[in-house]
Amino acid sequence: PASGTSTLRIRAGSAGNNDQSTHFNIDRWVVNAIAAGVVFVSVSYSLFVGGVTFYDPNVNSTSRSPAIIMAAGVLALATILLKTQLSRPLVLVEACANCGKEPGDAVELKVCASCRLVKYCGVDCQRAHRKRHKGPCKKRTAELKEERLFTRGCQERPEEDFCPICTLPIPMPMDNHSGFYLCCMKRVCHGCVVATATRGTRFNVDCPFCRTPAPIMEVFISSSELAMVQKRVDSKDPEALRFLGDKYYFGRHGLEKDVPRAIELWSEAAELGSLEAHNRLAEFYLGDEIGVTADGVARNFSKAVRHWEEAAIRGHVESRHNLGVRECGEGNHERAVKHLLISAKMGDKSSLDVIKDMFVGGVASKDQYADALKGYQEAMEEMKSPERVEAKKRMKDMESWR
Template identity: 40%
Template sequence: MSKDNGADTSCCAACGIAEVDDVKLKKCTHCDLVRYCSDACQKNHTSQHEEACIKRAAELRDELLFKQPESTNLGDCPICCLPLPLDLEKSGMYQCCSKVVCYGCSHANQRREFEERRHRKCSFCREPLPTTDEGCDKQRMKRVEANDPIALGMEGVERKMEGDYRSAYKYLLKAAELGNAEAHFKLAGLYHEGHGVEKDRGKAIYHLEEAAIGGHPYARYDLGYDAEEYGISERAVRHWIISANLGDDNSIKSLMAAYRGGFVSKEDLADALRGHQAAVDATKSPQREAAEEYRRSLASVECT
């Protein structure tokens, strides 16, 4: 018996037939409140069930949307197994295998190769790195043709930068369908700007939500900003707390502003600050610090 609307889920909500060996009931395609013995029964029951269905479907969507992801969409470095930093300048993708490796690991690998006078190889799969643009293109397209979601997403970004929005949409959509949260984030941008597709706020928000569910902190921040623009401060704060816990700096700034406006309690802000710091600290290691120090030394040489 569903406690949400009192419906007996052991029987078809339309005709009342009970589930037996030769009658299998299926849940409503949008909610978990009722079950039906056939598509015809579900269609006939639409007018009676629609209001409760829409309400429950929205509740289920929010349960999924506001669940704290275990990690960002970037995940962990496949070599050191530490969370990848949100700063994309501190990691890089190898086109041969589409693996994103932190600069701590790639720097350590490059240093070893230099000391042992070896040819440069991928830090992860050990494939020799191409020395020409043609070689890079060949590796990239090999991964695209293999339907690698990361490679498809990167190809979509490349096409977008070239102004080929229709092709960008095609690649990004395919990558998103394969679970690439960054592709969802980029698709939201296309729908927001109307590049390659008609402007559609609903679809833009949908793709932002899918990206946020996948752990994309910037998509989550944008959802909070959108909610604030529409005067839904409570919803905005919920989004920013989640993205702050993923290490997003802008979400912390927004939460502090919301605190000054009386929309966030002192306790919730303190929890968010601790979560943010923990997320940032989790991305640090001596090896990554050494790589960063090396980059700083190169920058100082270039400036002299």
């Protein structure tokens, strides 16, 4: 380099012998470990030569000095070389996994989208290298999927599971502890609904979030009011798309049942980020026990699992629970517990109950059940508020009046 800094270049493959990765992540601790090993060997050799020479009665004093000096010299040389090498930064040279071309003005390398292990200079090289790369690519892709499925980030509930007013997570199942308002497509916890309605001298029926007069809740919507929902659908609101898909699927509120239209709306909502739409699609493709869905469509387990996994990765509690139950049903108890532990720690009582049953049945450990119970209790504690306690009390009173 122009600066005069020496570098240790690691060439990542060539056209003739590179089967897989074109770049390697070599951590500094690896180099330090190798350096320590070389120093150890050098010191051992020096001590051995010096010791044997010094204590050997057959070696006269005249012969001892050169041997000791040679051993000390080997140690000093090794130390100098290692110090020099360790001061050099590692520079990775990327190259095409097939032809070995390095990136430049006319060459732009693109990483394999599935495994992200190798790079190619073009589609032709990617196709030519496919046969050799297929096996490792599938293996690494599965590893990446597993990492995404159980990473820390997916153990946190999504933003839509939090009340937009008090910002606390809504207890599960959310339909029993919140109201869904079509005017703003927001889910508001019962604590904030009751607190807003009873504030002031009159009973307030405005939307707790957007203050729309006489808000339209999902349970009260009429066919004439679907026009407002359609406007949000036209603006590509994912929750509005999911909601309208529900109505087409069941044929409610003046809409004729139209399953293809429902699937189309759910698919679009899922692409735009609706986790509940992913769950709807998964349940649709799961079908029933006779091998078809309720609408005569062939069951597709792979599609169902893919939608559940996509939603679970982004924190959807019900999808995570469903994955755990499915794994348990197939006898994959270790993976089932991993899924159910995550959803239980998000506050899902159903997941906790399944882990308890697995513990009683001897396929889950006592520690796993204790971990799930502790996590569930902590999650429930985080969801408590005085307003929600008051709302729960009022709802019980209303039920007693019926």
